[in-house]
Amino acid sequence: MLNNKNNLCHQKQECNCPGFKIHRFIQPCLLILLHEDPSHGYELMARLSECGFEGENPDPAMVYRNLRKMEKEGLVASQWETAEAGPAKRLYSVTPKGEKSIHSWAVHIKKQIKRLTCFLEKYDSIFMSP
Amino acid sequence: MLNNKNNLCHQKQECNCPGFKIHRFIQPCLLILLHEDPSHGYELMARLSECGFEGENPDPAMVYRNLRKMEKEGLVASQWETAEAGPAKRLYSVTPKGEKSIHSWAVHIKKQIKRLTCFLEKYDSIFMSP
DNA sequence: CTCCTGTATGTGTTAGTGACATATATATGA
DNA sequence: TCATATATATGTCACTAACACATACAGGAG
Numbered sequence: 001m002l003n004n005k006n007n008l009c010h011q012k013q014e015c016n017c018p019g020f021k022i023h024r025f026i027q028p029c030l031l032i033l034l035h036e037d038p039s040h041g042y043e044l045m046a047r048l049s050e051c052g053f054e055g056e057n058p059d060p061a062m063v064y065r066n067l068r069k070m071e072k073e074g075l076v077a078s079q080w081e082t083a084e085a086g087p088a089k090r091l092y093s094v095t096p097k098g099e100k101s102i103h104s105w106a107v108h109i110k111k112q113i114k115r116l117t118c119f120l121e122k123y124d125s126i127f128m129s130p
Numbered sequence: 131m132l133n134n135k136n137n138l139c140h141q142k143q144e145c146n147c148p149g150f151k152i153h154r155f156i157q158p159c160l161l162i163l164l165h166e167d168p169s170h171g172y173e174l175m176a177r178l179s180e181c182g183f184e185g186e187n188p189d190p191a192m193v194y195r196n197l198r199k200m201e202k203e204g205l206v207a208s209q210w211e212t213a214e215a216g217p218a219k220r221l222y223s224v225t226p227k228g229e230k231s232i233h234s235w236a237v238h239i240k241k242q243i244k245r246l247t248c249f250l251e252k253y254d255s256i257f258m259s260p
Numbered sequence: 261c262t263c264c265t266g267t268a269t270g271t272g273t274t275a276g277t278g279a280c281a282t283a284t285a286t287a288t289g290a
Numbered sequence: 291t292c293a294t295a296t297a298t299a300t301g302t303c304a305c306t307a308a309c310a311c312a313t314a315c316a317g318g319a320g
Contacts (some may be wrong), residue, residue, distance in 0.1 A: 010278095024276095024277075025245070025246075025249075028249060029249060032249060032252050032256070033203060033252060035256065036252070036256070040297075040298090041295050041297070041298065041299095042296065042298075043297095046167070050248075050252075051245060051248055051252075052241070052244050052245030052246075052247075052248040052249075052250060053245065059278075059279065059280075060279090060280080060297090060298080060299085061278090061280080061281090061299080061300080061301095062278070063189065064280085064298060064299060064300095065277095065299085065300090070242065078277090079141075080313090085287065085288090085296095086286060086287055086288090086295085086296050086297070087285060087286040087287075087296060087298075088285090088286085088297075088298085088299045089296090089297065089298090090161075090297085090298075095255055102253065102255070104256075106249075106250065106253045109246050109249055109250060111245065111248045112249065113180070113243060114182050114224070115155070115181060115182030115183065116155075116182075116239050116242060116243045116246070117182075118180075118181055118182040119155075119158060119159060119162060119181060119182075119235075119236075120239060120240065120243070121161050122164060122180075122181075123232065123236050126162070126165065127165070128235070130317095154305095154306075154313080159317070170268075170269090171268075171269065171270090172267065172268050172269075173268095174303060175278060189307075189309075190270080191270080191271085191272095191307090191309080191310095192306090192308085194268095194269060194271095195270090195271095195306095198268060198270090201289080212276090213315090215315095215316070216266085216267055216268070216270075216315065216316060216317090217268095217270090217315045217316075218266045218268080218270065218314095218315085219267090219269090220268085220269075242309065
């Protein structure tokens with residue numbers, strides 16, 4: 001039932017949310033932050049604390065590489081900003097395709113909250129019950 | 131402030147929850163299921179639906195490899211069960227070290243729920259407000 | 261007896277990811 | 291001129307998810 005050669009027990013990945021389960025949570029965070037306000041990588045690192053990453057300074061490599069990757073996939077667009085003082089910034093904004101991706105992520109994030117809550121309920125009933 | 135050579139902006143990984151963020155969510159699920167009731171891999175695949183994985187038949191490779199890995203790390207222990215009919219089963223149960231790991235996971239899972247909820251709040255305020 | 265199905269446990273491979281280290285450039289103030 | 295803050299980026303490595311595939315035992319159908 002669970003596993004035979006014609007109907008493998010694990011379903012094929014159909015969702016276009018990369019990662020499917022939940023890793024790459026940084027991607028939807030970056031998308032929604034950019035949707036609120038176009039921004040650049042360095043600023044986004046700070047703004048990630050708005051997404052429940054308080055105190056956990058994010059890896060710049062992760063931020064910059066994800067931004068470039070999402071640009072390659074057409075989820076965000078960028079342009080150089082040289083007007084202000086300091087080194088040039090690469091300003092990112094969300095494309096229509098990126099906005100669709102946000103909706104898609106929201107569905108999966110709801111599902112994941114359900115799973116995590118399910119774990120916590122089990123946990124509490126085992127270790128927190130009187 | 132965010133990034134200088136002496137105090138890198140991303141903190142070192144100190145937590146003993148492998149994966150730190152949330153991937154490998156299958157591990158705490160297996161641990162708590164085994165804590166409820168010692169079981170074997172094939173059965174655990176079915177029981178994962180109790181953990182919010184309804185309809186998503188898990189990859190056997192993930193289940194079995196994670197079980198073996200956790201055994202190697204001393205989080206679970208196993209013994210062959212040959213009494214019943216059918217092929218032999220490898221019966222797993224949680225060790226004291228594994229129980230500690232469950233507590234550790236619970237902390238991080240609470241944090242992750244906070245993060246995901248934070249995302250959804252932003253999402254709703256942008257796309258669901260009147 | 262043979263074949264199919266269900267139960268049960270694994271291995272092999274590959275692309276992708278996270279974590280960490282490091283490099284580079286601009287501007288400001290001490 | 292030297293340290294610091296701002297800003298972006300590359301290199302590497304171990305680990306993971308995803309998928310394909312292999313193996314073995316047992317029961318029932320034909």
